Amino acid sequence: MRKPSDTNRGHRAGAAVAALLAGALTLTACSGGDGGKKDADEGGGPATGSTVTLPKLNGTELEVAAVWTGTEQANFKKVLAEFEKRTGAKVTFVPAQDPIINFLGSKIAGGQPPDVALLPQPGAIKQAVDKKWAKPLGPDAVKELSKNYSQGWQDIGKVDGKPYGVYYKAANKSLIWYNAPVFENAGAKEPKTWAELLTAAQAVYDSGVTPFSVGGADGWTLTDWFENVYLSQAGPEKYDQLAKHEIKWTDPSVKQALTTLAQIWGKKDYVAGGADGALQTEFPASVTQTFTGGDQPKAAMVYEGDFAQVNIGETKAKVGADAKVFPFPSVGSTAPVVSGGDAAVILKDSKGAQALATFLASPDAATVQAKLGGYLSPNKNVPDSAYPNETQRTIAKALIKSGDDFRFDMSDQAPQAFGGTPGKGEWKDLQDFLKNPKDVAGTQARLEKDAAAAYGNGG
Numbered sequence: 001m002r003k004p005s006d007t008n009r010g011h012r013a014g015a016a017v018a019a020l021l022a023g024a025l026t027l028t029a030c031s032g033g034d035g036g037k038k039d040a041d042e043g044g045g046p047a048t049g050s051t052v053t054l055p056k057l058n059g060t061e062l063e064v065a066a067v068w069t070g071t072e073q074a075n076f077k078k079v080l081a082e083f084e085k086r087t088g089a090k091v092t093f094v095p096a097q098d099p100i101i102n103f104l105g106s107k108i109a110g111g112q113p114p115d116v117a118l119l120p121q122p123g124a125i126k127q128a129v130d131k132k133w134a135k136p137l138g139p140d141a142v143k144e145l146s147k148n149y150s151q152g153w154q155d156i157g158k159v160d161g162k163p164y165g166v167y168y169k170a171a172n173k174s175l176i177w178y179n180a181p182v183f184e185n186a187g188a189k190e191p192k193t194w195a196e197l198l199t200a201a202q203a204v205y206d207s208g209v210t211p212f213s214v215g216g217a218d219g220w221t222l223t224d225w226f227e228n229v230y231l232s233q234a235g236p237e238k239y240d241q242l243a244k245h246e247i248k249w250t251d252p253s254v255k256q257a258l259t260t261l262a263q264i265w266g267k268k269d270y271v272a273g274g275a276d277g278a279l280q281t282e283f284p285a286s287v288t289q290t291f292t293g294g295d296q297p298k299a300a301m302v303y304e305g306d307f308a309q310v311n312i313g314e315t316k317a318k319v320g321a322d323a324k325v326f327p328f329p330s331v332g333s334t335a336p337v338v339s340g341g342d343a344a345v346i347l348k349d350s351k352g353a354q355a356l357a358t359f360l361a362s363p364d365a366a367t368v369q370a371k372l373g374g375y376l377s378p379n380k381n382v383p384d385s386a387y388p389n390e391t392q393r394t395i396a397k398a399l400i401k402s403g404d405d406f407r408f409d410m411s412d413q414a415p416q417a418f419g420g421t422p423g424k425g426e427w428k429d430l431q432d433f434l435k436n437p438k439d440v441a442g443t444q445a446r447l448e449k450d451a452a453a454a455y456g457n458g459g
Contacts (some may be wrong), residue, residue, distance in 0.1 A: 043445070051381070052144060052362040058088035060352040064095040065104065066118035066342070071310075075372040083359050083366050089352055099416065100445045101127055104347070108133060115353040118168065118294050118342045122156050122411040122419075127346055129159040135349040137163045137357055144361035152404035153378045155342050165343030166361045169369075170378040172399045173305035173409060174228055174328040179290055179311065180429045182209050182300040186334065190326040194229075198263060201270055204300040211270045213299035215286030216278035216434050219427025223411040223419065225303060226430060228258040231407055232331040243410045245455040249447035258433065258440045260331060266437035272299040275435045287311035291323050303328070306376050306395045307341070320391045327398065337406040339399065341378060370396075418454035425450045 068076055073093065074370040094114050096103040101124050107113050113133065119125050128134040137145070137428060142163055145154050149167070157165030177199075183189075183200070186207035191197040192353040201211035215221040231239045234253040241247045242254070268274045272289065273281065281289070287308050289298040292315050302308065309319055317323040327335050342362045346353045359365050366377035370386035380400050399406070411419030411426055418425035433443040 006459070033087075050362075050364050050433045052358060052364055054087050054355050055351060056088055056361060057352050057355060060087075060089040060350075062089055062091045062352050062356060063094050063114040064091060064116045064344075064356070065096045065099040065100070065107075065114040066100045067096045067100050067103075067120070068118070069095070071374060075369050075375065078372065079360075079365050079368045082358060082365070087352075087355060089355075090191075091356070097278075100124065104128070104133065105131075108347070113347045113352065114178045115348045116344055116346055119165065119345050120340075120342050120406060122165075123413060123415065125157065125165045125343060125345055126159050128347070129164055133157075133347055134164045134451075135346040135353075137166065137346065138354040141166060141354060141357040141361050144358050147359060148363060148379045150380060150403045152377075152406060155191075156341075156408055156436040160280055165345050165356050167343045167378050168360045168366065170339055170399060171305040171307055172376060172395050173224055173340055174336050175305060175325050176301055176303045176328060176394065177287070177290065177308050177323055177325050178301045179209075179297055179317075179322065180324045181295060181297075182207070182297065183324075185295065186300070188300075191329045193329050194260065194263075194331040201264070201301075205269060209297065210272045210299045211301060213272045213281070213286045213290045213302040214265070214278040214434070215281050215283035215302075215304075216275070216431060217280055217282045219422060219431050220420075221283055221286070221304060221409065222411070222430035222434060223426055224305075224338070225261060226257060227407075227410045228303075228328045228336045229260050229331050230254070230410075231338060232328070232334060233257055233260060233335040235332065236407060239407050239410065242371045243407075243413045245414075245451050245457055249451055254444055254447070255440055258437075258443060261433075262437035262440070265434050275437075278434060279431060284311045284314075285377060289314050290316035304390070307374070309392070310374055320389060321407070324394045325391060327396070337399070337402040338409060339378070339406050340409040340412055388453065400437070414451075415454040418451050425454060 054084065064080065066076065078091055081091060083089065084091055100119060102116065104113065104117055119128065145163065145166065154163065155168050157163055157167055182204060186203045188200040188203040191200050204211045212386050233256060237254050238247065264270055271278050288311055290300065290302040291297065291312055312319055329335065344357055346357055362386065363381040365377055366379045366382045367386045369375045370377060370382055371388060373388045376396055376399060378399065384393055384397065387396050387424065421427065426447060429443060429446045433439065441458045
């Protein structure tokens, strides 16, 4: 199964994020720009309420490739339709297969690359640059990025200091969703720390409901658990070092994070179906089984990003009422903010492709899709009111409020052989650890062996 953080789907934000998700703070979003300064003859002119001026592109045809399907694809096509309306260009969406780098390789080999592609990992952007496929962003797109994005989001779209990627879509992956009636029946409270999470879990267990649902059949969910614990506990500097394999997986900080995870994964009665059941549960089912079954669901809580709302929507639970959310609790001194995302990268440099990248970097494009739901933008100038419900708004505000204090999904930064392949590398090693959480040292050794092979360095 494709990892939602790659298509749907870190520093720290700590208490601020917790307060935001409690609805205590608001973000004043603004829209600006010099949209009306250009003459209509010079460009397409700004649409009413727009923040960016685009050129006239009548007769221009563009292709945009992404792995998005279903509602996600349909909603993005509405964004492309807005670009067409403003510029006169014709844009065709090209459905891509995963991994998209392989798909693009075959298109480029056949002499038919799309003009723009949405790439799901920083590593994929670097690969596209190294292969000389990607073209640098022009001054208009760079101007929009500098106006609308924190430095951290600008930087992860750069390769060797040069901007190539516009992060159009993001995921807040530091969230735990919970069954509100179960919490109420158990007298459990939303936790802010790991210790409080364990206390809430015990209260839920004592009330007769298994505390956690874990989608262990999809190894990426386990890497996400690890990353949140590790970022909060070891801190951003160590996180960056481990992400680059500059320190080994046998490091004491990894031992500490695995030992902490074992406080939940190692308690058979805390995980729905035990380890064996979790390893047979795919991510969508891990969410839906938390919000079905009346007052006796299979579990009370499920960890994953904002995209879990899509799966909650397949149940009768109402987000914000029956299904609520709290930020991943702080394990160390601050709560983690781990993110994922998709970046628009130009493969065929042209006035039209640059204009589309500029549009995708503006609040205008993101606002169109935000209103449709199931979407999160790292663009800080998207109005809070664009998001369709309070839960989505608070998740978006938490991400924006973190500013540069976030870290990108570690496994998405790793070579695919280690951090992105079912049945191999980190995914498999953490699945084995879920099955035997007492084997911390053995797990570390296997992780280090697999990482060293994939990264080609000794740590």
